[in-house]
Amino acid sequence: RSRSSSRSRRSRSRSYSASSRSRYSDDSRSAASASGSSSDESEQSALEPDNALTKDQRTVFVSQLVMRADDKDIRKYFRKKVGCKVNEVILLRDKRTGRHKGCAYVELGRIEDVPKAVQVSGIPPDFQRFPIMVKASEAEKNYIIPNTQATLTASMMGERGTNGPTVGPNGKILEAQKVYIGNLDPSVTQEHIYSVFSKFGRLDKVAIQMDPTTSTSRGFAFLSYDDAKVANLAIQTMAGQVLGGRSLKTGWANQSATIPGVEVVTSTEFPDDSAELIKNAQLALTQLAGTAFAGSTDEQKDGGEEKTPSPVPAGAPVDAKVIGNDDNPTTSLLVHNMFNKxxxxxxxxEEDIKLDFEEECSKYGKLRLVKVMSKEPGGKIYATFESISEAQNCASSLAGRWFDKRQLRVEFVDGKDIPQ
Structure with missing residues (x-):
């Protein structure tokens, strides 16, 4: 792609504020309503009651948006590239900073456009290099009553259905007992959990338990796997692993069958390809949080017998929200986990990454240097500002933020230590 054209496109998109666009839209609707001269407008007016009833069903939730993305980019993408009619885009913003949180609700004009929108989940749009996630938002639950759980299903992530239920010798349908995950950091979402735990095998559902009064995570979740062996592998492998700066607690959930003809089962065995599954999960965790497994990923079989993976605690977990060398700030920063080479x-x-980084960080001050360490592991970028206060503002904003399924870590460094 042409970087000059990309930059000019970004500049144009950033020159339009959400507030001015909203005012323009409201004025246009008011003028159209007053004139009543267009047959299309009359038709739209006649359909408004039905549209109001189906608004929630026509709304999708879009996440993993980069910071420079705005509602114009999102609207144009779904209209031009996906072929959906878009009524409204609502970016969710931080009340303190006013910056969006990397996610948005998109109200589509036609209910038949929802499957088309969900199909682009996991695909990079034309306005950023990283994939977005799209799922049916169930917006009515967010707007009307507080959620008691935040749920993500395999179908929302574009996974196909299973081959059907497994029936036991007694004729009952076998259902794997749910998996409990505890000590979750509030910043960890269903998407983060799914991206790691789905690597063990078919994961049908992730449900983070929410406080109904504050709508924040209560720190634990339940997972529904298709296979009890897969569930057991996830439990044994992920116990003590660090996600979002906290060591996870895992186990079988307290559950009994409540549906006639269904038997809830557990397992002490692992899938035949457990070693490969663990490696896939390790890679996903490394990409997500910038940390490897605390335990060994060696073969899970010895002498023909399956062994339980036994992760070894790696000491106190590193909180990505804590800025390294914060007691001795400088004008230079080292940001980890920005990319996977x-x-x-x-x-x-490398140049695209540099441009993205410069665009995001220049809002905190004047950048004197940005160096992308494209040949080294760890996704490292060095940045030097004009003043220490500018570097501190940037560090405070980036530390602990999730970026393309990775959690950023930031530390202050001496400018003399930056490789030439």
Missing amino acids: DEETEEGW
């Missing part, structure tokens, strides 16, 4: 195949990706 092994996944970057597009020519000139």
